Amino acid sequence: MQAPETVAGVAVDVAARLAAIGGRIAAAEAAAGRKPGSVALVAVAKTHPAAAARAAIDAGQRAFGENRVQEAKAKWPALREAAPDLALHLIGPLQTNKARDAVALFDVIETVDRPKLAAALAREMDRSGRRPSCLVEINTGAEAQKAGIHPAGADDFIAACRATYGLPVDGLMCIPPADDEPALHFALLAEIARRNGLARLSMGMTADFETAIQLGATHVRLGTAIFGPRRARGG
Numbered sequence: 001m002q003a004p005e006t007v008a009g010v011a012v013d014v015a016a017r018l019a020a021i022g023g024r025i026a027a028a029e030a031a032a033g034r035k036p037g038s039v040a041l042v043a044v045a046k047t048h049p050a051a052a053a054r055a056a057i058d059a060g061q062r063a064f065g066e067n068r069v070q071e072a073k074a075k076w077p078a079l080r081e082a083a084p085d086l087a088l089h090l091i092g093p094l095q096t097n098k099a100r101d102a103v104a105l106f107d108v109i110e111t112v113d114r115p116k117l118a119a120a121l122a123r124e125m126d127r128s129g130r131r132p133s134c135l136v137e138i139n140t141g142a143e144a145q146k147a148g149i150h151p152a153g154a155d156d157f158i159a160a161c162r163a164t165y166g167l168p169v170d171g172l173m174c175i176p177p178a179d180d181e182p183a184l185h186f187a188l189l190a191e192i193a194r195r196n197g198l199a200r201l202s203m204g205m206t207a208d209f210e211t212a213i214q215l216g217a218t219h220v221r222l223g224t225a226i227f228g229p230r231r232a233r234g235g
């Protein structure tokens with residue numbers, strides 16, 4: 001048997017998994033009566049080596065997610081040379097002091113979750129002229145330890161992102177509590193987006209993306225289904 005680390009083996013696996021996932025997304029769109037191609041797949045490459053991401057690029061995948069600025073900075077500038085049209089999404093918590101790197105590196109920042117960060121991103125966009133699209137992360141389960149805006153404060157925060165900070169906010173993102181029915185959280189996120197006139201909904205991961213598509217996801221974020229189990233992080 002081929003060792004899972006070999007580049008050729010990774011490429012075959014990643015291409016086959018992407019094809020299978022594409023089929024499942026299409027089936028879920030059809031089942032929900034949604035237009036073919038209305039859901040974008042964001043391939044979450046965190047902890048996986050550049051070779052795995054490269055295999056996905058070679059298979060035609062163009063949207064990718066990373067949850068750490070440092071890891072993205074090490075991995076993606078070289079990969080972008082191979083595929084200048086790819087879109088890199090930040091899906092992990094962002095420290096204010098990394099706003100500069102985040103604005104420089106990412107095309108979509110999915111985790112805008114507090115006024116101080118919104119202000120830092122706005123400053124950096126003004127300074128650099130780069131304007132990655134922004135999603136507001138909502139803590140739909142109102143979990144104490146979790147990032148994201150409390151649902152009760154969502155409308156005010158979205159309004160402030162637009163009016164006070166002038167951020168290009170065009171959607172919402174959530175990570176439901178691990179032990180809860182995800183459908184309730186997806187429906188809540190969709191409702192907050194609807195009443196705020198936001199078109200993009202980033203919701204659904206490997207375990208629940210078909211439910212998310214049923215409830216209106218425009219972006220699903222899949223890691224394990226494409227790249228296999230995550231690696232331990234190196235130093």
Ligand SMILES: *Cc1c(COP(=O)(O)O)cnc(C)c1O
Nearest residue numbers: 044067091205206221222223224
């Ligand atoms: C890691 C991660 C994912 C991907 O999770 P899988 O279950 O491996 O598909 C999606 N969204 C966020 C925010 C993540 O951190």
